[in-house]
Amino acid sequence: MVKRVRVRSLMPPGHVRAPAYLRGKTGVIERSLGAFGNPEQLAYGLPAEKKPLFRVRFTMAELWGDQAERPADTLDAEIYGHWLEEVPDHAP
Amino acid sequence: MGGDAAGPVPMEGHDFALWEKRVDALMVLCSSKGHFTVDGLRRALEDMGEDAFEKHSYYERWIAAVNQNLVEGGVYTLEELATRMDEIAARGATYGEAARG
Amino acid sequence: MPHDHHDHDHDHDHDHHHHGLSPSGHPYRQDDDAPLTYWQRMEIAVRELLIEKGVTTAAEIAGQIDLMDSRSPANGAAVVARAWTDPAFKSRLLDNAGDASREMGFDIGPLHLIAVENTADTHNLIVCTLCSCYPRNLLGLPPDWYKTRAYRSRAVREPRAVLTEFGLDLPDSTTIRVHDSTADMRYIVLPARPAGTEDLTEAELAELVTRDCMIGTGLPRTPQTGATAG
Known part of the structure; x- marks a missing residue:
């Protein structure tokens, strides 16, 4: 089953590994990568909780709309689970 | 910066200078010994602001980030750094003279 | 050290700097013969302090440079x-x-x-x-x-x-x-x-x-x- 997710559109100051251009964008989980130390804690020298990391695939149409060179081309990025929210399949 | 407008990709390259290779080595060694994390370096690089990217070269930004993390980690103090940088300036006018090899 | 640059040995330097290009065809970045920069001073200071504090050694740094150079x-x-x-x-x-x-x-x-x-x-x-x-x-x-x-x-x-x-x-x-x-x-x-x-x-x-x-x-x-x- 394809799992659809949206990158949370929070914009805190400081070090976050979810790129700004992907925030608020919807994609599908391409694969699970396992758990890794939370960079938001590692970056400040703090003990880091392990967080699940996913490779999420977005279409260029989703990212850039009409500006996409070829809408069906894709972009994959690694996003931590706490930056993803599930999108129900029947969502508008 | 992903998705920002930008000009053509500049294709020219250069071979790394000795001081640049040393910055790279210090980054790898200190992080493998647990004095900072790669995330800590990235955070310091980002905190320099966008214009640091225009004003400074890659390894200039990286030595600044390495230093920032080592000071924060208490490996040495800013006073020790500043005193040493002053001494080094007096050794000679070129990298070779100042680095003593 | 294997990576010594010979700052006073200009003949040696010039032997390696044919037409200002390295063996890989890239221009050398100026190093020993250009004025010392603020960031180079910082690199030297950080490296010396790390060695003096026992965090690393000159040999370990040279070894790490060799290891990185060996990857291609x-x-x-x-x-x-x-x-x-x-x-x-x-x-x-x-x-x-x-x-x-x-x-x-x-x-x-x-x-x-x-x-x-x-x-x-x-x-x-x-x-x-x-x-x-x-x-x-x-x-x-x-x-x-x-x-x-x-x-x-x-x-x-x-x-x-x-x-x-x-x-x-x-x-x-x-x-x-x-x-x-x-x-x-x-x-x-x-x-x-x-x-x-x-x-x-x-x-x-x-x-x-x-x-x-x-x-x-x-x-x-x-x-x-x-x-x-x-």
């Missing part, structure tokens, strides 16, 4: 050529590229590596928009263009325009998959084996594999052009 796209090329000739290895590479590279004897440290395969209708391109993540423990240090604002900004929005600048015009029937190394994984492209290479040995195949074709900004050489391509 040739390592990746050997991995790719093995995958082209050994289907079982290719399957292990696509399953876990880090372990497959270690299996070939490459010291890639704790690198988490994913290989993405180019096929008849799919082309992969690697970028890191957040910093300059690159499979450095396999391929060596990244080329300068990989770290530029232009490449990092544009590869995710207009990969086709970027590839055109690299001399690669892909047909509309090819799907481009861009991979942004945003966290803990590093990526290498497994290019498609060029046609007409059935008779080549694994070593000859490795000669066709360029650095850029493992980043996705190029294609492997073909046997016809292999002898002359830079």
Whole structure:
């Protein structure tokens, strides 16, 4: 089953590994990568909780709309689970 | 910066200078010994602001980030750094003279 | 130290600086004979303090530089050529590229590596928009263009325009998959084996594999052009 997710559109100051251009964008989980130390804690020298990391695939149409060179081309990025929210399949 | 407008990709390259290779080595060694994390370096690089990217070269930004993390980690103090940088300036006018090899 | 630069030995320097280009054809960045910069002073100070505090030694730093210098796209090329000739290895590479590279004897440290395969209708391109993540423990240090604002900004929005600048015009029937190394994984492209290479040995195949074709900004050489391509 394809799992659809949206990158949370929070914009805190400081070090976050979810790129700004992907925030608020919807994609599908391409694969699970396992758990890794939370960079938001590692970056400040703090003990880091392990967080699940996913490779999420977005279409260029989703990212850039009409500006996409070829809408069906894709972009994959690694996003931590706490930056993803599930999108129900029947969502508008 | 992903998705920002930008000009053509500049294709020219250069071979790394000795001081640049040393910055790279210090980054790898200190992080493998647990004095900072790669995330800590990235955070310091980002905190320099966008214009640091225009004003400074890659390894200039990286030595600044390495230093920032080592000071924060208490490996040495800013006073020790500043005193040493002053001494080094007096050794000679070129990298070779100042680095003593 | 193996990396000594001889600041007063100008004849020696000039022997190595033919026409201002290095053996790889790149201009040397000015170093010993240019005025000492603030950042160079910082590097010297940080290094000396780290040695005095017992964090590292001059020999360890020299050894790390040697290790990094020993890593080059040739390592990746050997991995790719093995995958082209050994289907079982290719399957292990696509399953876990880090372990497959270690299996070939490459010291890639704790690198988490994913290989993405180019096929008849799919082309992969690697970028890191957040910093300059690159499979450095396999391929060596990244080329300068990989770290530029232009490449990092544009590869995710207009990969086709970027590839055109690299001399690669892909047909509309090819799907481009861009991979942004945003966290803990590093990526290498497994290019498609060029046609007409059935008779080549694994070593000859490795000669066709360029650095850029493992980043996705190029294609492997073909046997016809292999002898002359830079």
